[in-house]
Amino acid sequence: MAPEQMAYGPQDGGALPPRPLDAVDQDILRILQGDGRASIRSVAERVHVSRANAYARINRLVEDGVIRGFSARVDHERAGHGTSAYITLKIVQNTWRTVREQLRQLPGASHIALVGGDFDVLLLVHTPGNRALRELVLTRLQAIPEVLSTRTLLVFEEEDLEPDG
Numbered sequence: 001m002a003p004e005q006m007a008y009g010p011q012d013g014g015a016l017p018p019r020p021l022d023a024v025d026q027d028i029l030r031i032l033q034g035d036g037r038a039s040i041r042s043v044a045e046r047v048h049v050s051r052a053n054a055y056a057r058i059n060r061l062v063e064d065g066v067i068r069g070f071s072a073r074v075d076h077e078r079a080g081h082g083t084s085a086y087i088t089l090k091i092v093q094n095t096w097r098t099v100r101e102q103l104r105q106l107p108g109a110s111h112i113a114l115v116g117g118d119f120d121v122l123l124l125v126h127t128p129g130n131r132a133l134r135e136l137v138l139t140r141l142q143a144i145p146e147v148l149s150t151r152t153l154l155v156f157e158e159e160d161l162e163p164d165g
Contacts, residue, residue: 019060019064021066024047024049024057025057025061025066027046027047028043028047028054028057028058028061029061029066029067031043031046031047032058032067032070036070036071036072037070040054040055040058043058073160076126076158080128081108081126081127081128082128082129083126083127083128083129083130083132083133083154083155084124084125084126084127084154084155084158085124085125085127085133085152085153085154085155086122086123086124086152086153086155087122087123087124087125087137087141087150087151087152087153088118088119088121088122088123088150088151088153089119089120089121089122089123089141089147089148089149089150090119090120090147090148090149090150091120091121091146091147091148092145092146092148095146096114096120096121098146099121099144099146099147100112100114100121102144103121103123106123106125106136106140106141107127107132107136108125108126108127108132108136109123109124109125110124110125110126111123111124112124119151133152133154137150137152
């Protein structure tokens, strides 16, 4: 089965086997990614199923952990967080879970990923300005005992890639 056709179990790594997603499920996901506020009625009409069927499918996608939630796409600059950066971290081996919990608490942390390569963690942050970014990196991040080193990549311009919708 192709990866794009697989749904995964709960976020906690549960043992539920992947459930295949059909073309209607994929269309529902595409619609909701483009507009998370789309009504059940409009989703049903666009994918050519009944409202009850659309409702049941969306609930199943949520229960299966395929849809993890609904949120707004924010223009960080207009929201007062005009400085964005990707920060790479090298951490002590086998401390990912501990570090992840501490990174979740950081103001402006937007995305955290455990990665392979020259560094261990990739962190995306949005801050009000350079002073707040400096404070976050030099005071907060480097104070985490498991963080061995950091590298900050300042974002000059960014754009969320939105699915066709």
